[in-house]
Amino acid sequence: MRAPRRLVSPLGWALLALLLFLLPFLLLRERSYVTLDDNLDVELTIPYLLTRHHVALDYGTTTVVEPVMNGLPRNALRPGLSITMLLFGVLEPLPAYLVQQVLVRLLALLGMYTLLRRHLLRGPTERAVAAGLSLAWAVLPFYSIYGLSVLGQPWLLYAFLNLRRGAGRWTDWLLIAAFPFWSMFVFVGPFVAVALGLLLLWDLGQHRRWSWAVVGGMVLLLGLYLVVEYPLLYSLLVAKQFVPHRLEFNLSQLGPQSWGGALKSAGQYFFMGQYHASRFFRGAILLALAAALLGRNHLAPGRRRVLVLLLAALLAVALFCGVYPRLIEPLQRAVPALGAFNLTRFHFLTALLGFVLLALSLQVVRNGRLVTALVMLQLFAGIGMNTEWLLNVRELAGRPKPTEPNYQQFVAASLFARVQDTIRLATGQAPRDYRLACLGLPPAIAQLNGFYTLDSYQNNYPLAYKHAFRPIIAGELAKNPALRTYFDDWGNRCYLFSAELGKNFRVGAFQQRVVQDFAFDAAAFRRLGGRYVLAAARLARPARSGLIPRGEFSARNAYWHLYLYEVQP
Structure with missing residues (x-):
C-alpha cells in the first residue's frame, strides 16, 4: 500500500517558518529595530544619498556627494550597478532595507537547499535535514545591506561545483554573472577567488587535472566585479582622483597588543565568527563533526579526510584573522600602504564553510534523533544570536529595550525637521546653504534628515580631508x-x-549627558565651512568652545535630546 502523499514538503515548511520569522519586521515597519552599529549609522545613508542626489551612476572624477564631508568624491562610495542601489532608488530607506532583507533571506534558504540537495544531502530521506539546515542558514544574523555577500554564497558554490563536475549549464554561468551585482567585492571577491584557486590546486594534486570551466567561471566573476567596481578602481589607480585615508591605517595599534590577545581573538573567530560576516556560536557544527568522527559510523577514508580538511581550513582562517594585526606590523613598517587592505576578510567565507562541514557530518551520523537535535541546535543558535530579530520581538511584545531604539525613534524625522525650521526662521537658509557637525550622534542620521555635515563615518575618503578635519578635534584627542x-x-x-x-x-x-569641557577649535571649524554643532549632550560652557546656544529640541518618541550651537562670528 502506498504511503499517503505529504500535503506540504519539508521545503514548504521551511519557507513557512521563514515567513513567520520575518513577520515582526513586516508588522512593525517604521517601528522595526534596525541594526545600528556599522549599519543604520552609515550604510543605509550611502545608497539613499547617491540615489536622491542623482549621482548613483555619475562616475565623473569631479562628481561629489554634497551632503557628506563638504563634497565627498562620489567614486569613494559603493558602486551604482547593484540591486541594492535599485531598491533604494525606488523606495524610501527603511522599505528598501526591509525588502532587501526579505529577498536575501528567501534566496538564502532556496540557495542552501539547492546546494544541499544537488551536492551534499542527495538521499531521498535527507530532504527534511536539508530543509532544516536551509532554514537555519536563512535566519542567521547578518548585515542585509551587503546583499548576497554572505547568505547568497550557496548559489555561487552550487554553480562552481556544477562547473567542476562538468555538468554546468547556462543557469550556472548566469548565477556567477549575477553575483557581483548584489554583493560587495571588498568583502568577498578576492577571497572567493583565493578559495576557488585552492580548490583548483586540490583537484590538480588529486587528479592531475583541473576544470577549465571553473577557471572560466572565476574569470567571469572577477571580470564582472571589475565592471561593477570600475569607478573606484579608475579613480584611484588611473585618474588618481584622491589619496585615500586608508593609507594611514595602522591595524597593529587597533588589534590585540600581545600574542596572547591575538590567540584569544583567533578563538573568537573560530567559535563565534565575526559580526559583519554572521556571528553565531559554532557549537552544533563542532558537535556534529565530533559525532561523525568519533561515533560508530561507517566513515570512508575519503570522507574523513574531507571533514578533517574542512576543520583545518576553519582553524587556519581563524588563526590567520586573529594574528593578522600582529603579523602585519613589521611588514607595514616597510610598506605602510599594506595597512589599507584588510586581509582578515577571509572570515566572510567561514559561515558557509561551517555549514558545509555541518551537512557532511550529519550525513554520516546514523542516529535520526541526534541529527534532528543538532539541526535544531543550529537553528536556535542563529535565532538566539540574531539581535535584530530578538529586539523586534521585544518591540512587538511591548517590552522594547530602552538603549536600542527602533528606526522611527533613531531617525526622529520630526525632531530634526524642527532643527531645520529653527535655522530657516533665523537665517532664511536651507540645509544646503550651511554645514554642521554632530556630537554624540551619528552624522548619518543628520544626513538622512537632509542636513549637510562636515563629519561622517566612511570606509574611504580623501586623506587630505582627514588632515584638514583633525585640528577641530585636536584638543579632545590630546586628552x-x-x-x-x-x-x-x-x-x-x-x-x-x-x-x-x-x-x-x-x-x-x-x-x-553634560560635557563640562569641550576643547573644540571653532576657528578651524569655520575654515572648513562649519557653522553649527548639533549635539546630543549639553555643553556646560559653550562660550569657552566658541559656540552660542541656538535651541534645544526634544520629542516624546525621539531617542535624542538635541542642542543646537552656532559658531561665534
Whole structure:
C-alpha cells in the first residue's frame, strides 16, 4: 500500500517558518529595530544619498556627494550597478532595507537547499535535514545591506561545483554573472577567488587535472566585479582622483597588543565568527563533526579526510584573522600602504564553510534523533544570536529595550525637521546653504534628515580631508590616547570627539549627558565651512568652545535630546 502523499514538503515548511520569522519586521515597519552599529549609522545613508542626489551612476572624477564631508568624491562610495542601489532608488530607506532583507533571506534558504540537495544531502530521506539546515542558514544574523555577500554564497558554490563536475549549464554561468551585482567585492571577491584557486590546486594534486570551466567561471566573476567596481578602481589607480585615508591605517595599534590577545581573538573567530560576516556560536557544527568522527559510523577514508580538511581550513582562517594585526606590523613598517587592505576578510567565507562541514557530518551520523537535535541546535543558535530579530520581538511584545531604539525613534524625522525650521526662521537658509557637525550622534542620521555635515563615518575618503578635519578635534584627542589612536590610526569615524563621552556615539535623551569641557577649535571649524554643532549632550560652557546656544529640541518618541550651537562670528 502506498504511503499517503505529504500535503506540504519539508521545503514548504521551511519557507513557512521563514515567513513567520520575518513577520515582526513586516508588522512593525517604521517601528522595526534596525541594526545600528556599522549599519543604520552609515550604510543605509550611502545608497539613499547617491540615489536622491542623482549621482548613483555619475562616475565623473569631479562628481561629489554634497551632503557628506563638504563634497565627498562620489567614486569613494559603493558602486551604482547593484540591486541594492535599485531598491533604494525606488523606495524610501527603511522599505528598501526591509525588502532587501526579505529577498536575501528567501534566496538564502532556496540557495542552501539547492546546494544541499544537488551536492551534499542527495538521499531521498535527507530532504527534511536539508530543509532544516536551509532554514537555519536563512535566519542567521547578518548585515542585509551587503546583499548576497554572505547568505547568497550557496548559489555561487552550487554553480562552481556544477562547473567542476562538468555538468554546468547556462543557469550556472548566469548565477556567477549575477553575483557581483548584489554583493560587495571588498568583502568577498578576492577571497572567493583565493578559495576557488585552492580548490583548483586540490583537484590538480588529486587528479592531475583541473576544470577549465571553473577557471572560466572565476574569470567571469572577477571580470564582472571589475565592471561593477570600475569607478573606484579608475579613480584611484588611473585618474588618481584622491589619496585615500586608508593609507594611514595602522591595524597593529587597533588589534590585540600581545600574542596572547591575538590567540584569544583567533578563538573568537573560530567559535563565534565575526559580526559583519554572521556571528553565531559554532557549537552544533563542532558537535556534529565530533559525532561523525568519533561515533560508530561507517566513515570512508575519503570522507574523513574531507571533514578533517574542512576543520583545518576553519582553524587556519581563524588563526590567520586573529594574528593578522600582529603579523602585519613589521611588514607595514616597510610598506605602510599594506595597512589599507584588510586581509582578515577571509572570515566572510567561514559561515558557509561551517555549514558545509555541518551537512557532511550529519550525513554520516546514523542516529535520526541526534541529527534532528543538532539541526535544531543550529537553528536556535542563529535565532538566539540574531539581535535584530530578538529586539523586534521585544518591540512587538511591548517590552522594547530602552538603549536600542527602533528606526522611527533613531531617525526622529520630526525632531530634526524642527532643527531645520529653527535655522530657516533665523537665517532664511536651507540645509544646503550651511554645514554642521554632530556630537554624540551619528552624522548619518543628520544626513538622512537632509542636513549637510562636515563629519561622517566612511570606509574611504580623501586623506587630505582627514588632515584638514583633525585640528577641530585636536584638543579632545590630546586628552584621550584611546580616541587619538582611534582617529589617527583608523579614522573611518571622522567625528567630533569628546574625551568625556569616549566612544559613546549615540547619547540617548535618557542619559542626560553634560560635557563640562569641550576643547573644540571653532576657528578651524569655520575654515572648513562649519557653522553649527548639533549635539546630543549639553555643553556646560559653550562660550569657552566658541559656540552660542541656538535651541534645544526634544520629542516624546525621539531617542535624542538635541542642542543646537552656532559658531561665534
